[in-house]
Amino acid sequence: NAGVTQTPKFQVLKTGQSMTLQCAQDMNHEYMSWYRQDPGMGLRLIHYSVGAGITDQGEVPNGYNVSRSTTEDFPLRLLSAAPSQTSVYFCASSYSVSGELFFGEGSRLTVL
Amino acid sequence: DAKTTQPPSMDCAEGRAANLPCNHSTISGNEYVYWYRQIHSQGPQYIIHGLKNNETNEMASLIITEDRKSSTLILPHATLRDTAVYYCIVRSSKAAGNKLTFGGGTRVLVKP
Numbered sequence A: 001n002a003g004v005t006q007t008p009k010f011q012v013l014k015t016g017q018s019m020t021l022q023c024a025q026d027m028n029h030e031y032m033s034w035y036r037q038d039p040g041m042g043l044r045l046i047h048y049s050v051g052a053g054i055t056d057q058g059e060v061p062n063g064y065n066v067s068r069s070t071t072e073d074f075p076l077r078l079l080s081a082a083p084s085q086t087s088v089y090f091c092a093s094s095y096s097v098s099g100e101l102f103f104g105e106g107s108r109l110t111v112l
Numbered sequence B: 001d002a003k004t005t006q007p008p009s010m011d012c013a014e015g016r017a018a019n020l021p022c023n024h025s026t027i028s029g030n031e032y033v034y035w036y037r038q039i040h041s042q043g044p045q046y047i048i049h050g051l052k053n054n055e056t057n058e059m060a061s062l063i064i065t066e067d068r069k070s071s072t073l074i075l076p077h078a079t080l081r082d083t084a085v086y087y088c089i090v091r092s093s094k095a096a097g098n099k100l101t102f103g104g105g106t107r108v109l110v111k112p
Helices: none
Strands: A004-007 A010-013 A019-025 A031-037 A043-051 A054-057 A064-066 A076-078 A087-094 A107-111 B009-013 B018-023 B031-038 B045-050 B061-064 B070-075 B084-092 B106-111
Touching (some): A019 A031, A043 A064, B009 B018, B018 B106, B045 B061, B070 B084
Parallel strands (some): A010 A107, B009 B106
Antiparallel strands (some): A019 A076
């Protein structure tokens, strides 16, 4: 049982490039979400999903796309990277809507 | 979700109890109080949550005042590994998805 796995752990992009941050969980959790954390700040919600085929926007969705084709995977796509998207990204999942959130170890993204 | 207020930082002596306060004066009847912590740059870790009754688990105790306008997280015997940022979060049981709104948290430094 690996929990929530994020890849890559580190990535450097140039402005305008696109990429996908991968997130997978093996706990059969329905609920998954993506957060970003900027230096010295708390986490902010980007997008979330309540089950396969269902996604919705969080607090800071602009510049990001998500999809949920399977229960296990919830990738986050950066369409055209900007320096403002330099951050640490965390994926999380939970069994129920009010249950404990399990977080991945994070993906550090730098956009030059 | 109701807003929370926490002190930005506090120190604690190793082996002593650490009492972390949180104010949530606008909390409504169906909102739970959650506590998470983030050690260094790792993903946040769930600690405990409660609605109105005091709760205890292997990590900590949660004391919620009778009017539910504030709460205290108690780490009974702080260790150096408890040094982290602690987040108090209020969340509705009816909120869609597994969204959490993180504030600034309390940076706890456990000293030898």
